[in-house]
Amino acid sequence: MGALLARGMVSGFLAACLAVLVAVWFGEPQITKAIQFEELHAHGGPSHSHHHEGYGEEKMHTQPSPSEVSEEEPVSRGVQKTLGLFVAVAVYGVAFGGVFSIGFALLYGRFFGNALSVRMVSLLLGMAGFLVFVLVPGLKYPANPPAVGLAATIGIRTASYFEMLLFSFCSAIFGGIFFLKLRQVLSSWNAAIAGGILYLALVGVLQRVLPPMVEVPPDFSALVLWSFRIASFAMQAVLWVGMGLIFGAMAEKYMATHYHALPKQT
Incomplete structure (x- = not known):
């Protein structure tokens, strides 16, 4: 188990390096534009008005005091x-890489028996991780760049997001249990489809129940907002899918020497 854990953490780090490239190339330009928008209104730009106050960071967008002007950022841009x-991304990748390896060790051979190779199981697990931990919660509460979001609602936004994430994870567990039960009477693929439908139905209900959060300033660029959100999803997709691919390649040889009757390559 320790060997798989180490491989998972290494694969998470390597996938994080790829994700950083996506973030720098696609995400950072949008953050820069959002910060410029925020600074424009913070300093009373030409389109500044009272209805912009409260957006962005944990302060009101008013004219800065001399002390605020002279105060330097603790960490430069x-x-x-x-x-x-x-x-930040490396720590995230290493942490989830460890969790990924534990999940792989628990699930390998239990869902599709020996029908799938180590690499295919690892890839499917990476795609499932992206779906459960990123895509489903993010569709309800997508990532926002600076200047988007009200300071007064940050608590409820954070709580609602983690409720969505936790429920998505629990729904995936229920879907997996449902799959294992149905596989006794149905084919694996039909049981998998039924488990997937159950998962989507459960998270769909919560998507409708949880309150929406629409807090975009009226004159904020829609192109910047959606470019940032797409970049955020892309970075996470590269991280999770990359982790699945890299871990599968690293774990395949180890699994071949420690487990019998491994499936053929798929």
Whole structure:
């Protein structure tokens, strides 16, 4: 188990390096534009009005005091978008890489028996991780760039997002259990389809129940907003799918020497 855990953490780190490239190339330009928008209104730009107040960071967009002007950022923007971004994504990747390896060890051979190779199971697990932990919660509460979101609702936004994430994870577990039960009377693929439908039905109900959060400033660029959100999804997709591919390649040889009757390559 320790060997798989180490491989999972390494695969998470390598996938995080790829995700950082996506974030720098596609996400950072949108963050820069959002910060420029925020600073424009914070300093009373030409389109500044009272209905913009409250958006963005945890402060009102009013004229800065002399002390605020002279105060330097604790971490410069240059460090945030380079070293800070890399460290944050790397830690995220390593942590979820470890969780990924544990999930693989628990699930391998239990869902499709020996019908799928190590690499295919790892890839499917990576895609499932993206669906459960990123796509489903993100469709309800997508990522927002700076200047989007009200400071007064940050608590309920955060709580609602984690409720969606936790429920998505629990629904995936229920879907998996449903699949295992149905596989005793149906084919594996039919049981998998039924389990997937159950998962989508459960998360669909919560998507309708949880409150929507529409807090985009009226004159904020729709192109910047959606470009940022697409970049956020793309970064996470590269991380999770990359982790599945890399871990599968790294674990295949180990599994061949520690488990008997491994399936043929699929």
